Amino acid sequence: MTADDSFGRLYDDDYPAYTMGRAAAMLGTTQGFLRAIGEVGLITPLRSAGGHRRYSRYQLRIAARARELVDQGTPIESACRIVILEDQLEEAQRVNAEYRRATGSAGPADATAAA
Template structure:
């Protein structure tokens, strides 16, 4: 892999670029918080050969939302459940919009 390939991966939301310590620092939280939301299966860190947890930007955005809820007094288990439902809703809305676009292409509305 070339240096250019490695730098290009930093633009990839799913590339596990951040250690647990760095991820916690970026979120302004603790490593224990990241472990807790991992145990609740809200996010799953990758574990390369060295065995250390590594995070990509995509799950860190999810973790940031959970932290926001916890900071406002929501218990961590409830915050994880809320965020899981929000993610599922967002995905369902995206799929629905795709179906609507596809249906509009197949059955375009005719002008009166």
């Protein structure tokens, strides 16, 4: 692996670059919060060779959204479920948009305007 390959990982949203302590500090939360959302199944951090949790930038974005909801008074289990559903909806919308581009078909707004 070259130095350029290692540096490129810093831009990879899925690369587990952050320790639990660093992730908690970046989110302004506790390590216990990160453990709790892991126990509920919202995120599953990778483990280092020494068994320490490591988080990616994508996981930190998901955790930040859960923290927003919890800070607004949503129970942690509910907040995690909401974030999972939001993520699934975003992915479905992305797949639908790709399908429409590939097939040249109109989206829902275009279909009603054409009728």
